[in-house]
Amino acid sequence: MTASVHLPAYDRSALRPGIVHIGLGNFHRAHMAVYLDDLFALGVAQDWAILGAGVREGDARMRDALKAQDCLSTVIELDPAGITCRRIGAMLDFLPVEPGNASLIAAMADPGIRIVSLTVTEGGYFINAATGAFDPDAPEIRADAAAPDQPGTAFGAILAALRARRAAGIAPFTVMSCDNLPGNGHVTRAAVAGLARLIDPALADWVETHVAFPNGMVDRITPATGPRERAMAAEFGLDDPVPVTCEPFRQWVLEDYFPAGRPPLEQVGVTFTPHVHAYELMKLRILNGGHAIIAYPGGLMDIEYVHEAMAHPLISALLDKVEREEIIPYVPPVPETDIAAYYDLIRSRFSNPEVADTERRLCLDGSNRQPKFIVPSVRDALAAGRGARGLALVSAIWCRYCAGTSDSGTLIAPNDPNWDALQALARAARSDPQVWLGQRQIYGELADHPGFAADFAHWLFSLWAQGTETTLRSYLAESAKV
Template identity: 45%
Template sequence: MVQLNARTLGALGEGVTKPAYDRAAVTPGIVHLGIGAFHRAHMAVYVDDLLAETPDWGIVGASLRRPDTRNALAPQDGLYSIAVRDGSGTLVRIIGSILEVIDANTERERLLSLMAQPEIRIVSLTITEKGYCHDPATGVLDEANPDIVHDLQEPTAPVSAPGIIVEALARRRAAGIAPFTVLSCDNLPSNGVTTGRIVTRFAALRDAALGQWVEASVAFPSTMVDRIVPATTDADRAMITEVTGLEDAWPIMTEPFTQWVIHDHFTLGRPAFDRVGAQLVADVEPYELMKLRMLNGAHSSIAYLGYLAGHAYVAEVMGSADFRAFIAGLMTEEAMPTLDMPGVDLGAYRDELLARFSNPALNHRTWQIAMDGSQKLPQRLLGTIRDRKAAGLSYRRLALGVAAWIRYAAGTDEKGEPIDVRDPFVERFEAIAADADGDAERLVAGFLQIGEVFGPDLREDAAFRQIVTEHLKALIADGAAQTVARNA
């Protein structure tokens, strides 16, 4: 089979859209750290839409941990397919905005050198919550993180994202080059503010004057990003080959919906993102909170409860009337009242989310969403719970989501089979589960001691502990499906 690359674009099947610009004229203006599936379904598409008019905003991606994406895209000259799917069918398009992918582990100096060049005006990130090397409960740099310890000892050979960014900024400062904008596209609360706090603190620990310069000179705009991107399967690859007539090592599957809200604050300019559908605003936080609490909070609850109930995919979960009612109630009765969004129809947003979750063409795995729960829970569920508690309001459904995470993270499903738990704290989970030996009260007590997740307030909150324990007992005794039905 002929592989997708710059030389074979002319052999594409009919109906497949290809780049409407001369890729040879495109030059890099953006370095993106953590070039996974989400970036390639989201920001890279917005940039692709603009390159015909402004070809100096091409993207150079960097893989920070594994070379998988580089290995897949290098033979394809950075080109890849994106398939937009819903119940009505599939539309396939070729994206050309990524010029190359650098493996930071083997080409670290080349990456740093590029980031220090004046033509790079934005460094963007999708490194997942754990990539920020921070305490997710407080949003501050985890100074004991092994990668941070390494990067402070060896600042010119960094391995963490904060270390890489600060080293590149230090080189620009030394050369008299204005700093790039650092643009987080991850699901963190106030992601720009959080990223700025982490990067500035790391820079100050490295050198006080550098920290002051970063704080005074670098822009860290906040963003809200939204598009559902399931993991690509071999069946997806086969479908892409059939449609395009070419082999693509790593195509992207996604939904029609896409949203990007950006605080319009950039050090050295930006592409005209607003001309291709992004919203440029003065304050992203209300949109971000809406998404974290309604979409992400619901998604995590679907993932843990759905997985425990035996559902492999989100659409399967939403096919259950009890689950659908539970998720609708979680958003309507518990999340929406904590949001202050004048002019935004939260009910319409909820209905849109329910429809997106029910998209039968996406095959979004509950196990995929369940990854790294320790990094996600503080933003997705616990912040809403804190607000509900402060107002003296019930948080029964949210607490069931927390209990389901504990049941899942303990590592054994309802059939007694092991769960492949992927989380930075998985060894701590295993120790807690072994000590608890299936006892709900001991499990909750053990998990609440993870201060990076629950903080000191929820750890000591007797009412919170009680309701989570009651839910966990029900999950263990009756299973997720029955427990959801009782709480729908």
């Protein structure tokens, strides 16, 4: 490994903030911050630097770590052809993390801030699991509605800043979600406007009319940081408690909907298009759905790393068969994209041994991810008159995983916000599979589809009786249904 570290190729003292970003996790620092770092290195758009922010306890710990190193982030790109390390200087400061979020609100109210972006995870948008819509009855939302000047959520803080700008006659900033959600701009708009409607219907109308919420698709694999990643940073001579490792690939597709202005990110590879939904659906179905396909069998077979799962012939073949027969045929065309070549790229990315992404990370939060990444493909396959037998197997493997032990009897530590409830249902489903499909917030009407329910039950019984490897062999031996 080379010991050289690439430093910011620009004068950071010349930067001025134009963006407040809420949620300084690994993905943001390896994605949006890197694009801006590249842009600043061209000598342009230097009034679009980032002010970091957060509203959770963990954000305060991240702030302490980053402030101690002048808000520089270490990003290590794990290319099998050669690992590289760079220090990203796109962020100028990290705002205080405090109850009521006064500093965050004041920063966003400043007219120099023209974009507020956020990565608060797929589960952080207060979506009602049963309806798929914004949940105005979520306790944190109700608390913000009762005390709008001292909000506890990111959306409450955004709304408070928008109110202040409106009162001062300052144009609103654009709100840009960088989370991995279908229609993330629409989802963010629903959260901000939905909270506003609880406080002042006229304010909600103003938000819906005047505030821009562009949709975007983001993509880069960024494993969690642990001892291995900190040791990598140390090999480059850096004592950094929060380095980020990532694959070399990255992609960002955005709607060009920024009334307050935006940095010229197209100069550093960002795609601006009105067809974000097409790119997004392709990615959610093929990549995120693919993650789910390989994650849970690996978890049941005590496989630690994603590249090891890809090297397992049964899991690799499972991915191929389900993707090619039950997912890719129902992905609509994407501008200037060969979907078959895109899938080949996904396989290559999953197989990168340097990334050392874990199966456990991919298994996290299935109750939130399965309805977004797997269930829609089931619906499309069934609507087309073909079976979804492979996707039923994927769902059964997830159910078996949630029972809390691998095939070897090794305990699986809780790995979902709803783990206790899922574990109880998974164990009951061992004798009555319909109990699992009865989770309407996940499966909806699929619980009543006799073919899908029968396939799910068949595979779940097989997983319990014969184990994952034998069940996969059985599925792979079946000929494709036509």
